[in-house]
Amino acid sequence: MPDQVRILIVDDHVLVRSTVADRLRQETALQIVGLAGTAEEAVGLALAGRPDIVLMDIDLDGASGLQAARQIREAVPSARFIFVSAFVYDRYIQEALLLHASGYVSKREPLEVLIAAVRNVAAGERYFSPQVLRRLVIDRQGVRIARESRTRASTLTERELEILSNIAQGLAKKDIAARLAISVNTVERHCENLMDKLNIHDRVKLARFAIREGYANL
């Protein structure tokens, strides 16, 4: 890391990002290179400012912080990400790990914890909130989410995720079929596939899973 660690702050709430920025400006050796409210702004500012650390809110309007991080990572491979979210969904954590996140901070944490996380990451270390850390295991592939059934969600296709989201919204198969302009039989086939993949063979449990993991509002 250079002497001045360059930081990009991304949060859709202007009050939050300006507060975090004000606090980080109190820290020596940190330089704010941009404040972004959307994924698009974040990517643009990252290309211009080439940050060392990106404080990335996941729940943005429009494209998510995870999508923005993917693009930034391609353009600025040296950038390290600290993901911030009010929600500690396994899906978020898993995607953050795939992006080699340096940190994941729950918005339940006090601001000082976020500042400590930035300091840690600037020093080449990591920071994960305790409720995130509790869900992690190390296995043959590296660090992963603890519960197997949740990681199985990563095997779902885009279409199956779409179906899962509709199930979680309480739609019947024929309504899902109408909404997606496919036949009921096709919906049923996708349903069977995704139930097999998730090893959840109860529609109610499936909906619970989808809502808990944030698939309901894809």
Added chain:
Amino acid sequence: MVFETIPPKRSSRSSLPTDCPVRFIGMVHEPGDFAEGPGFLCMMAHFGRAHSGMPAGVRGLVTGAIPPEPRLCRQCREQAENARKMRQLGTITTGITHDFNNLLTAIVGQANLAMMGLPDGHPARTSLKMIEKAAQHGGELTDALLQAAGGRAMERAPLNLTRLLTDSLAMVRAIVGERVEVWASIESEPEVWVVGSALQLRRVIFNLVDNARKAMPTGGRLTVGLRRRPAGLFATGDLDGPEVVEMSFADNGVGLSAELRSALSRTTRHDAPGSGRNGLGLHLVREIVLDHGGRLSAMSPAGSGARFVVALPVCSPAVEQMAGASADGRLGHRANLLLVAADDHARSIMAFALRSSGFEVVEVAGLAAARRAVEEANRPFSAMIVDADDISAGDDGLDRASDSLPGRVVTLTSDRRAKAAKDARVRVLHKPVRLDSLAITAAQVISESPEQEEAA
């Protein structure tokens, strides 16, 4: 129609009424109880004959939006409409609390910033501290709201079940009222620890107590019990661990019908006609208990009340105390660990987990670097943690690791056959290994070392 049913058993189809074939009975009391999240409506299907009586043949669930009006009678329609409003409330609650959390972040942050600019002893510091404290309390409230609305997964943590049940007794007495006498038979020593959600387990307690109250409309006696038992005995089934705890609720009310007893073990819904017991509450209890890796069973000698038993796996107090110490960063006592793993990302996260528990950690990527680190260290390492998958698979890899390094070694391996029989210094953990348990294992290994025993 925007709903589906899990169809009734063939034998019960003949009893389907023609006027209201799918009858709304009720939504779970809170959106988070049944469908963990906003926007999901859950209804119970009713295939009974009489509208006012308890359902004779409840067989399934209805999920989704409210059925169109012609299919439902007025009472069902009103209930369904109320449930829909609850659903909307859940969605709104989640959205508002999310935004409110962000405002609180700004309030706390700005209060912090203001304090940083003030000298010690400045009178405004007290006010700012109070603002900070109030905002933090607000954050706790939004957490509770998010959980109730299902917007946040329930936290699981080690909890003292003995204390939870004992502390709940006052509320138990309030629920059953003056007509019901409450006896407590709680083994207080040693206290029992389980991993779970205090909020959810309180729901189990209060639902079972309310269930007993309904079974004793003219009064009676409720005995609340807690005791440890070896796993594998009646009611405990195949629960994990060598020991289970049984939390029991015995009443001398109207008892359980044979139908309810069998329903309890095989279906998702179990109302006892005429008994006054609330099947919905029992369903919720069963769901929560299963989510905690436990079992719910019920016994009811004919005409002499009922006894519900919640069996949960017990975790040892020692481990839980260590977990508590780990969370406080006291576990490591600044003992120094050598962490050997080739994968940079995984190693750095493991190192963070260990440092969070109070260990000092030196990270290296391979055995050669580990040997150098051992030679160059200012003080001997208390223990070493080695990802054996990075070295080679099987016992040979473990032996190489332990031969290379002095002192206690914790090895992580994917090889299910791997064992550390050749060397007592080596502790083998088979992957997947929980990161929060890594520090506990390291502390155990250090505490078992001869140096520590001598010091003790």
